[in-house]
Amino acid sequence: MIKLYGLAVSNYYNMVKLTLEEKGLAYTENEISLFSNDPTFKTRSPMGKVPFIETSNGFLSETGAILEYLEELKPTPALLPADPFSRAKTREIMRIIELYIELAARRHFRHVFFGDPLNQAAVEEARLVLENGVSALKHVVKPGPYLCGNELTYADFYAYHSFPYANLVTSKLYGWDIIAAVPGLKEVLAEVAARPASRKVDADQQTALAAFMAQNSGG
Ligand SMILES: N[C@@H](CCC(=O)N[C@@H](CS)C(=O)NCC(=O)O)C(=O)O
Incomplete structure (x- = not known):
């Protein structure tokens, strides 16, 4: 099972999540703070950015690389043309x-x-x-x-x-x-x-955004 790390407010995170949803791949979501002092963060995501995923082969970051990996892992439904x-x-x-x-x-x-x-x-x-x-x-x-x-x-x-x-x-x-x-x-x-798939990802994003705004406005 793929583990997706990041934040539901993140646009890049949601590109990967949308892909997992559209392809029907099983995954878990794992929230990770961008301000994490966790010393292992950069061993998992070398640039210190989200999203990143964990597979049975290891960690992978950079949205473009993740999307290409998911396409090869599960070619159907295709999200890149055949030609x-x-x-x-x-x-x-x-x-x-x-x-x-x-x-x-x-x-x-x-x-x-x-x-x-x-x-x-x-x-x-x-x-x-x-x-x-x-x-x-x-x-x-x-x-x-x-x-x-x-x-x-x-x-x-x-x-x-x-x-x-x-x-x-x-x-x-x-x-x-x-x-x-x-x-x-x-x-x-x-x-x-x-x-x-978008409706689900977007609903989660809206919930996360509301919580994020409340937290950052001191509410
Ligand atoms: N090139 C990266 C960009 C990802 C990115 O910028 N993520 C933001 C959140 S949407 C982030 O981690 N920002 C924290 C930082 O740049 O330190 C990708 O394609 O995944």
């Missing part, structure tokens, strides 16, 4: 979302979600990266009903669990709705949201 070129195009979209949407917006997470001072140096820098990322996505996605066409893929999971948080950042900082900026994306996100 090599289409698989590569799906990975291209995953990378663009991760590197130029999620990571660029993440630079402002502490400001937007926790009220830390704004990182002025990153405001313009992140905007340029985000503009490039959004423009690239307009060229590579083929929405209807999913980002790569008919098949649900990992590209949808990256979009579904990256855009909502990133959009809160771009709306607040730049007055810019990056979901509306990619034609068809809003409909794709609605399609993913309607899946039973």
